[in-house]
Amino acid sequence: xxxxxxxxxxxxxxxxxxxxxxxxxxxxxxxxxxxxxxxxxxxxxxxxxxxxxxxxxxxxxxxxxxxxxxxxxxxxxxxxxxxxxxxxxxxxxxxxxxxxxxxxxxxxxxxxxxxxxxxxxxxxxxxxxxxxxxxxxxxxxxxxxxxxxxxxxxxxxxxxxxxxxxxxxxxxxxxxxxxxxxxxxxxxxxxxxxxxxxxxxxxxxxxxxxxxxxxxxxxxxxxxxxxxxxxxxxxxxxxxxxxxxxxxxxxxxxxxxxxxxxxxxxxxxxxxxxxxxxxxxxxxxxxxxxxxxxxxxxxxxxxxxxxxxxxxxxxxxxxxxxxxxxxxxxxxxxxxxxxxxxxxxxxxxxxxxxxxxxxxxxxxxxxxxxxxxxxxxxxxxxxxxxxxxxxxxxxxxxxxxxxxxxxxxxxxxxxxxxxxxxxxxxxxxxxxxxxxxxxxxxxxxxxxxxxxxxxxxxxxxxxxxxxxxxxxxxxxxxxxxxxxxxxxxxxxxxxxxxxxxxxxxxxxxxxxxxxxxxx
Numbered sequence: 001x002x003x004x005x006x007x008x009x010x011x012x013x014x015x016x017x018x019x020x021x022x023x024x025x026x027x028x029x030x031x032x033x034x035x036x037x038x039x040x041x042x043x044x045x046x047x048x049x050x051x052x053x054x055x056x057x058x059x060x061x062x063x064x065x066x067x068x069x070x071x072x073x074x075x076x077x078x079x080x081x082x083x084x085x086x087x088x089x090x091x092x093x094x095x096x097x098x099x100x101x102x103x104x105x106x107x108x109x110x111x112x113x114x115x116x117x118x119x120x121x122x123x124x125x126x127x128x129x130x131x132x133x134x135x136x137x138x139x140x141x142x143x144x145x146x147x148x149x150x151x152x153x154x155x156x157x158x159x160x161x162x163x164x165x166x167x168x169x170x171x172x173x174x175x176x177x178x179x180x181x182x183x184x185x186x187x188x189x190x191x192x193x194x195x196x197x198x199x200x201x202x203x204x205x206x207x208x209x210x211x212x213x214x215x216x217x218x219x220x221x222x223x224x225x226x227x228x229x230x231x232x233x234x235x236x237x238x239x240x241x242x243x244x245x246x247x248x249x250x251x252x253x254x255x256x257x258x259x260x261x262x263x264x265x266x267x268x269x270x271x272x273x274x275x276x277x278x279x280x281x282x283x284x285x286x287x288x289x290x291x292x293x294x295x296x297x298x299x300x301x302x303x304x305x306x307x308x309x310x311x312x313x314x315x316x317x318x319x320x321x322x323x324x325x326x327x328x329x330x331x332x333x334x335x336x337x338x339x340x341x342x343x344x345x346x347x348x349x350x351x352x353x354x355x356x357x358x359x360x361x362x363x364x365x366x367x368x369x370x371x372x373x374x375x376x377x378x379x380x381x382x383x384x385x386x387x388x389x390x391x392x393x394x395x396x397x398x399x400x401x402x403x404x405x406x407x408x409x410x411x412x413x414x415x416x417x418x419x420x421x422x423x424x425x426x427x428x429x430x431x432x433x434x435x436x437x438x439x440x441x442x443x444x445x446x447x448x449x450x451x452x453x454x455x456x457x458x459x460x461x462x463x464x465x466x467x468x469x470x471x472x473x474x475x476x477x478x479x480x481x482x483x484x485x486x487x488x489x490x491x492x493x494x495x496x497x498x499x500x501x502x503x504x505x506x507x508x509x510x511x512x513x514x515x516x517x518x519x
Contacts, residue, residue: 017050030077032070043069045076052077068123075118080132081105083119085112091473096132098477103128103460103470110462110470114443127442127460127475127503127519137478137506141182141514143193144173146490148513151175153489154209155202159216160496160507163240165223169496169507171514172216172225178204179227179238179246184498188518196246197238200229207231210265211258217272220300221279228272228283234260235283235294235302252302253294256285263287266321267314271328275352277335284328284337290316291339295356308358309350312341319343323370327383331392332411340383344370347394351411365405365413368396377432378425384439386463388446395450397437401427402450406467419469420461423452430454433488434481440495442519444502451495451504455482458506458517476517479508486510 006012013031021029030049034056045052052073054066076082079096082089089105104113104126113119116126143149144158151158151173159172168184171193178198182190199205200214207214207229215228224240227249234254239247255261256270263270263285271284280296283305291309294302311317312326319326319341327340336352339361347365350358368374368381374396381396391407394416402420405413422428423437430437430452439448447463450472458476461469478484479493486493486508495504498516506517 013051030074032073043073045073047076047081048079049077065121068117068121071123072117075129075133078133080118080129083109083113083116083126091471095128097134098131098457098474100128100131100475100477101473103462103473103475108470110443110464111445114445128473130518131476137476137508137515137517139513140188140507140516141171141190141193143182143513144171144180144509145511145513146509147511149175151509153492157209157214158492158509160494160498161216161225163216163225164244167497167500169498171507172227174200174202174207174214176201176203182514183244186500188499188516190498190514197227197249199238199249200227200236205231213265213270215272217281219272219281219296230256230258230263230270232257232259239300253283253305255294255305256283256292261287269321269326273328273337274335275328275337275358276356277352282337284339286312286314286319286326288313288315291350291358309339309361311361312339312348312350317343322376325376325381329383329392331383331407333390333409338411342368342370342374342381346372347405347413349411364411365394365416367405367416368394368403374398380432380437382439384448386439386448387467388463395439397423397425397430399424399426402461402469420450420472422461422472423450423459428454436488436493438495440504441502442495442504451506453480453486453493455480457483475519476506478517479506479515484510 001008001012006016017029017031031051033053039055042055081095081102083104085106091103091105091108093102104116106112114126115122115124144151157174160169163170170184171182173180178201179196180193181196182193200207213230216225219226226240227238229236234257235252236249237252238249269286272281275282282296283294285292290311290313292305293308294305312319325342328337331338338352339350341348346367346369348361349364350361379398383392386393393407394405396403401422401424403416404419405416423430436453438451442449449463450461452459457474457480459472460475461472491510493508498505503519505519508515
């Protein structure tokens with residue numbers, strides 16, 4: 001430092017760095033020093049900068065690792081914390097530009113955390129480091145937004161789903177003129193939206209959110225997501241083609257519709273799920289008299305609807321949309337989707353049988369029901385696998401936090417356990433009308449984590465191998481009610497893997513278009 005005219009102390013280094021900033025006219029500068037003299041550590045940096053120091057021998061790691069070590073130390077310049085165990089790290093704190101926790105710390109993260117630049121000899125980034133570095137969500141598509149395209153929640157359903165079978169989630173939107181698609185690319189970008197079907201839209205066909213449920217799901221087992229709509233006259237399907245186009249809508253069932261059968265969104269939930277295990281998705285509707293199923297046939301047609309259960313219905317059992325969530329999914333691992341209902345007394349399951357029928361409803365859990373204080377307008381409930389054992393668990397967000405009843409091998413469920421004292425109506429002040437909550441695998445370990453869009457940003461509680469969950473940590477300072485001004489009634493948000501890496505990314509439809517933050 002003396003040879004270049006500065007004092008040989010930290011003040012001199014800071015003065016030198018400031019002189020570089022002035023010389024090059026930058027807003028900020030930092031400097032790296034490679035030395036030949038012995039160092040206490042072969043590489044180190046001052047948290048927040050403005051300089052880092054490295055031994056040119058790289059502690060015997062060789063020149064092929066210099067870039068990796070340099071990148072690690074540069075992370076410290078931007079207030080990234082160490083994540084390896086011997087650093088003495090913990091999973092708390094307020095680090096980097098957005099003040100995020102150190103959730104990938106090896107001492108306390110689930111299974112010791114994931115590979116990351118700040119933890120070991122890896123160029124990979126965990127879900128926390130991008131936020132520590134100050135990387136904001138990226139605007140991926142200038143469309144599908146409240147201002148960018150004039151998309152509205154009450155008019156235009158949007159989905160993030162893999163339509164090609166390539167393992168990357170695409171953007172599908174039901175606009176005024178029909179269905180638009182933006183396919184994801186291997187580099188994480190999306191195609192410009194293009195119209196794939198001039199139907200199923202607000203103007204093109206007169207489809208309405210309050211009348212006509214629509215789905216994007218593979219119904220014929222070819223690995224490509226098809227478009228399914230429950231219209232006035234019944235059910236229409238537009239099949240995905242091998243060349244990436246979509247066929248004209250086909251009328252497949254003259255039932256389950258607003259006119260054909262008198263089905264109503266506020267009374268009669270409808271689903272598309274494989275109830276027989278043949279790889280083809282069937283149509284399932286909860287009507288007045290009970291549950292009706294129209295089974296998919298090998299030739300692409302659908303059988304006439306059959307009443308398979310005289311329960312779970314508006315008249316058959318007194319089930320109500322505003323009180324009793326219902327799901328159609330495989331709970332016992334036999335490959336056939338079962339019927340799960342959250343009734344007044346608790347949870348009921350009707351198991352799909354090999355002959356295509358369903359068992360009588362069985363009472364499997366005396367909790368999560370209306371009589372136990374659970375309310376649709378306060379307490380989201382899910383049926384998803386959070387342990388990675390292949391069996392769905394019951395997850396509920398109640399007043400005191402998150403409760404889980406773990407799925408058992410025999411198709412029953414364990415007693416509920418309070419696994420996280422947060423994300424709840426009282427525990428954290430979470431509200432259905434402000435704070436979307438999801439279960440998604442953000443780490444690629446096969447277990448679904450708890451993800452909540454709170455006031456200050458996105459919070460994640462990662463699932464542990466033991467069946468428990470980490471304490472929540474803020475991973476993104478955006479996509480939220482206060483952090484970014486996101487609103488449930490304007491800005492749909494999803495968790496979906498858009499890169500094919502096996503980790504769920506955050507996708508939000510904001511004012512200017514579609515924003516993405518990769519996990």
